Amino acid sequence: MSASRIRNEMILASAGSGKTYQLTNRYIQLMALGAAPERIIALTFTRKAAGEFFDEILKKLARAGRDRPEAVRLAGAIGCPDLGCREFLDMLERVIDRMHLLELGTLDSFFYRIIRNFPFELGLSGPPEILDENAVRTEKQRVYDHVFHHPASRHDTRKAFLEAFKQATWGTEEKRLGARLDRFIEENHEVFLQAPEPGAWGNPDRIWPEGNDWLGFKGKPDEDIETLATLFANRELTDRQRETVEKFLSALREWSPGAPWLTGMKRPVTNALKVFEQLESGEADYVIGGKKLRIAGEECRRLANVIRRLFAAELETKLQVTRGLYEILNVYETAYGELVRAGGRLTFGDILILLSGTPGGTAPCLGQGNPSGDRLAIDYRLDGRFDHWLLDEFQDTSNAQWAVLRNLIDEVVQDAEGCRSFFYVGDVKQAIFAWRQGDVRLFREIFNHYNQAAPSGIVERRMSESWRSGPAVIATVNRVFDDHAAMSGMFPEAAVARWRDGWDSHEARHRDASGYAAYFEAADAEEQHALILETLREVQPLRRGLSCAVLVQSNRKANEVVHYLREHGDMPVASETDIHPGVDNPLGIALLSLFKWAAYPGDSYAREHVLMTPFGELIKARFPSGVAAIKSILDGIHREGFSATAAEWFRRLEEHGGIERFSRGRSEIIIAAARRFDRQGGRNVADFIDYISAYSVRQSGTAETVQVMTIHKAKGLGFDMVILPHLEGNRLARRRDGMGVCQTEHREVEWVFDLPTKEIVENDDVLAAYDQVAAADACYERLCQLYVAMTRTKRAMYLIAPPMKENSRSANFIRLLNETLISGEATSRRIGEAETKVVYEEGDAAWHAGIEAIDEVPRSGVVETGVIDFPRCVRHRRKTPSKAKARKINAISLFSLDSRKSLDFGTRVHEIFAGIEWFDEDTESRIQSAMSEEDAAPMTVEACGEVLECLRVDAVRRVLGRPDPGAEVWRERGFEVILRDEWLTGTFDRVTIEKDGTGRVCRGTILDYKTDKLGESCDLASAASEYSEQLKTYRSALARMTALPESEIACKLLFTQLRRVVDVD
Amino acid sequence: MQLERHFISREKDLPTQAAGYLARDWAEGNIDLASDLIVVSSRQAGRRLREALAVRAASRDGAVFPPLVVTPEFLLTHALDKHRIAGAADSLLAWTNVLQEVELDSCAALFPSAPQRRDFPWALRTAREFMRVKKLLGEGGLRMEDVAARMPGEFGESERWREIGRLERLYRGELAGWGLQDAEEAKIGFAGDPKLPDQVERVVLLAVPDLLPAALSVLEHVASAIPIEVVIYCEEERGDYFDQWGRPLPEKWEASELEAGPDDGQLHLGGGPEDQASRTASLLAVCRDPAASAAIAAPDAEVIPFLERMLPQQCGVNGYNPEGFSVKSEELYVVLGAFRDLMRYPGFSVSGDLLRCPLFFRYLESLSGLPGAPEMFRCWDAFHQRHLPGDIDDAFRLARNDEAGASVVRRIIEVIGELLKELSGGPLWEVLPAVMQRLHGGRHFDEDDASDRRYATVAGELMALLSELRGSAAAESLPRGADGLELVLALLGEKRIEEERPERAVDLQGWLELLWENAPCLILTGINEHSVPESITGDPFVPESLRQALGLKNNRARLARDLYIFESLFRSRRDRGRVDVVCGKTSEAGDPLRPSRLLLRCPKDTLPDRVARLFADAPVSGIRAPWTSPWRLAPRTAAHPETISVTQFARYLQCPFRYYLTEVLEMEPMDPRKAEMDDAEFGNICHRVLEEFGNDHRLKHSEDPAEIGDFFEDRLNRLFTGRYGRHLSAPLMIQKEAAAQRLARLARVQAEERANGWLIEEVEWTFREQPGLSIGGMPLRGKIDRIERNEHTGLYRIIDYKTSDKSKPPETDHFSALKKTEDIGDFPEYAVFSKEGKDFRWTGLQLPLYRRAVRDRCGDEVQCGYFNLPKAVSETGVRLWEDSSPDLIDSAIRCAEGVVADLRRGRFWPPAESVEYDAFEELFFGDPVGMASPERLPGGSAGDEGRAE
């Protein structure tokens, strides 16, 4: 067998059909066919998924390596029936062996690796630094500051910026820039990156290549309105008609283009549009004030003019606004690029841009194998060669991501030998990340693309058997999503067609599993909440060891549900939303106030807040004054960092009166978060406050809690039971808010346009067409959302929604569920204290009855083994004699280069003295000649001079002279000794050892050179006493080494500058 | 070659064994090893060895004349002439010079795309990357230019390496011009013709499992003259697992089972770093005296801070990290960074950051004429809030002396200016010490104080660096100012500083130090792939394949080394201790981690179980506590002011407790990032324009909108310039624009109003001191924007300007109908009234109180209302209070009296559950009654019943 047998494959895997199972099998199959694991690259979207994927491969191999039936099963599943435990064990070994080389991770991390290894190729200057969300915020602030203030931008940039801002807010004056700008950037940053060229923004030639009928109409608005006023004044009208007309006309007078339409405009305009052709023909039945009015001639002409000019002005304005917005983004992006990206600080988004390049830009494309032209050959520098590609969750892949991968995959699919392979898997029905640029259409497009080039180059496999959900749930899912007829009646055809294309009727793998699916009606939010609670009480999932989730559409709803359940319920509830541990508790905000007050004492809010808390008492108790407290906090922050300072204050609180368990938990998180902030080196309190305020962590619940989360977060997860409340909402076919971005087939941005009001969009062919497409896209995505929600559960699903309003035609979730699920009569039922109408049910409502409550499981931890007495190992305090005494260093000498110089000088002097064995008549001349050597450094000359001066002094000559012929001298001699349990490391400058007649050591003299610069008038005795500790230590050491009594050891200091020898006792 | 291998058994710990080996001939007296050269793998290893020797000598009352204990690096560097070798600073400078000058086009293979900005910071970063590569190659005895020649053809990057070689030559030339030689190249040169220090008679290579090729070639050379003993810490039977230099042989270690390793009971799985640390702590707690018998290895640096925090709490010992700390997070480094930023752009807010550095504010405090630090901050911040300056020059111009605090700001700016000037005015080694001396003034650093000691050490490093720069031949080309400082910081930032080991501490060792660790109880934590075995995949210059081809240190060799170390840790504690291993599931950022391959080295038949164990889900630790509050907020006692202003009533009516906080305690948050006017300031500046207009005796008669408009524009410009200077920031320009637009429309309306007979009599009429104007005996303060009188009818009207975004009728600010959810009993009696059968409550009393204030002047027949200047300019105009029946006004006054009576009684409790725009939202967590306590309020909790009655 060889890897060449492996085919390229696309798998459409429905929810719960075992996507991970397929992926891991594929991986193992590739290895079974001889592929080296390091040549298989598998990429997914989340770090968690990547981690699980890897773990699963190893666990699978381990099971098959240990257990024969497992081996047989796995061998069968991957189509290599000959394999047994042995082979799988070998594979396991191989994977472990190459673990460090395996490329199993997220797309982001893969892209980061590429960037890191091609910095110069991508215009960087070294390895980039990845900015996390929190750091980006600080950078953004810098960029704003720059755009607002920086002198370099004072004239050009700022002017341009201002113009742009005016343009972008055309018609609506704006007095606060900061917040608005933040919003602009937040909302439109992605669009800008997709279309960085100004030509695409608000460009009528691009939007209406065939021209636009409305645009360019000037007319004489005032005249038209006034004439119309006169004409209507002379008509016979009902009171209501007159009132309507007057309101309409006065609104028209007041209104300026770009501003929101004024009351009284909408109805008359829509009605006029309905008969616009008649108006143009000069005779029309115009409905005004609720009644038809026949108008003709001048009336028609003027009314048509008014409408035309309204449209023209509105479109014109919106075009301008769009262009203005472009300019703003451009200024911001340019500044951001220069200040942040150019310094190598990138987000994962930036990395993608660098790699995918901008349309028409010059980003290199990636390749494997040999570098050629402007391709970056990744294999070599990444230390990897990737033959087999596995891409997971492909429906969420964005075009930019695909643009980076495309060339690499091309090589694989077109590989002449066929030894390489491409495999991608995903579910087009779970494409809920379009707002993050996931493009579900790629799934089929690339399939078609490659198969066009080489028929059956990629084979398609569809998996619709659910291993997760039981038959009751699956039947319900099928009823809703199989009913294409019902869908067609409600939703745009494009959306339904796409749905049909990706849909296969589902089957439940475990046909006999008991389970339940129901649809309950509850009138309002309060009743829905109550119903959730009663359902939970009835089922008691946690007691039965069942995992349970409540899935909702928004974070806000999630919080509401959590709030309700916590307040009224009696079971642990976890909100799977991000929490902000820095500010979601009184302790955290008090700490921030404390720091803020210290840095900004003028902030009376922070100050008073601190004083209301025990921090206030602490300050009063510990510090003589507020000023002292402020300085102490700032000292702490600057010297030890925010983390240590926070920890210190928390500690004081603990001492003061204690903190309860919850707050203590928070304090630990804050300390750790602060440490991450500290690591970036910042000391700015405002930055710190921003950081901690925004710092969020994902809290994940366990089987021990009811988990409440958004549908988006539930993707990829499975639960034993799921409750889906709050299904109400807008119609599904509604274009998402924000910029209109029209793309070509190849995903190049055709145009960007801040679309005008609905009335106008609907009456312009181009915009209307765009709107329809966008609405269909949105509709499809919403269907995916419902699908994801309904497929999370293994056993039971409870849909909860208010009854459909009688006259509602709004095609939303409720309508879809109503039309597909409800057939018979609704029954009333009492669940606990709640009353509900069951409009649909399938399976066994008492599904849970057979599952017995379980006892508490002991929680796992480190096994207690009792205290062990290990042998002690000797550890000594280390001491160096010259450091015997702590000093106070004054700042002047600390920051003086001269003191560094004297250090060097001292070393030179020591060296010269060390060169003297015994002083004799040649000593001086030797030093002199060293001094007069040609390349002698000035410092050497100076040092020699000093030594020579010393040598003129008798006392010096004496201590350096040989006392008797048997004497021994040590120069610069190091020693190590253990004295009184301290480990002493030192070096003697000079030791003279005398022996008596018998050759026994009888006396020792320690001489230490001191090159301190002392003033003439200095008190030698006290200078010497500074060193007495040091010399005492030396003496003890020497006593130990020579076995002399300490009394026989003399210690002397030679102060070289004063040329004085001093005895020390 | 005199090369001999010796084996010392792993029955006992390495330091003891090594000392025993070295002193094997010693019988008594001192151990004299002075003529030995001992090569060990690290300084820490050397320390452990010397201690072991001293202990050995002490056993017989002797001392040690220590050998020369060195790391392999020493072999290459000891004889080099320091003055001729380029230091790190010299090399960086040379590279940056080359990079700034070279034509990038001539290096198209190296720099295929142009850098975004080719400035000094770019050159610096790039230079450091080149230095990294050069060092890496140097370890293998290679120069950059050697690579192109030695590189196997299939790697396909030879052109790139030729270009790098060319740059290297330019770099070398640059150094040569200064009379210097690159350090790596000098070592390579030396290795070709090496010698050892004179006194050396024997060389011992002592347990060095990863000797660098360059050092090895030195030893090869000297081996002909001096005997070399290679000592391997392993049993002799395993001799064939090592090469003759004592390096583990990859082919052997890769292929065989370990002789010792963990059993399942010694393997522990942790979650994130915090969880790993806590597991480590509980393992350590098992050891009776951790400080004397335990050590921890934490090759994953992320775990260390958590250990440092948890060990003292849970085990009563400190964690000591011999790696020391990075200079980058030290105060002095941060301050220098602030100066660099300021030299690049002296922004006002960056200056504010500097101001809050203790170093700087202490210096300022020492100067004459400046107040204490908090007062300085207050002045500075108040100035910022008021003038929103961009940089310090703007600020200086705006700081006129007639304003409180302005002189302080001026003085601070002057000082900053002087410092910046001084810093840019000469070579850094001259100016920086001078500035530092000045800033630190008469400060002393006490060596006994840990924090002082750290500070002084960092300062010492800085000075050493500057001194090196000064002495360098390259000094001339060190840029001045910000760029130079950038370079100094880059070099300084690389330093790590050792801390003194505290009493009772457990060492947190690096992986490579572990061979020398002799603690019997050893916990290895964070044993995850990529931390250990250390492996590097991918490199922009020298990927693994090239490393192997060039004979550089590579992953295979590292793995062999780490397997050997790992085995030895277990082997050497088999009979005298225990090793536990903790391996993590995720990093701090949540990335999944894999267990180290070392842990998966086990007999093949146990591998599946090992995998099952190591790849299991991490056990969940700890249950979450329910939300609780550590305290109730107890605002301090303060007295209500003597007077009350008309606008304050609304706040009391909204919520008495919040009123207490804002009006009595005067709590007002400050936005340190403020970059534009807030709503009140925006309103004020419009008011000021209108005030000046109303005071202009000629113009207030004008019916000409153009004339009025011109006046407005002119005044607006002047006011903006006066307050914010000539260079308005972008947000201010926009606000000015907005104000201008609103005023322009107002000019038209004003002209119409005038034409209708309204003439301004008074603007900004203040009635603070009006005698007899009081409510319930409390003097009333207020300011009426405009009092006008109609020339035709003689009627008075009082007008309040409103600049909020939406136009609104005055009634909405004053009363509102009770909501369905509200009960009349929820409010004090004085605050409610009924009208036409419906219940209303007072929410504001401004206009009725104005009427009361002007009663003496204008009588009872007064109209009042708002002059709205909203965003939608079409809605600009006067809106009058429609129903001004005396009953209503009386009710309002009664209400005001009720409020004052309550104030007198100190009734500030209970708070309203919720209010619109709650300034205290973040303090109350949705439950003001539960979160706050009235205990210290002036009325005490008495207010509680007060309201319930």
Ligand code: SF4
């Ligand atoms: S789940 Fe949360 S993050 Fe995801 S789209 Fe919905 S609201 Fe946004």
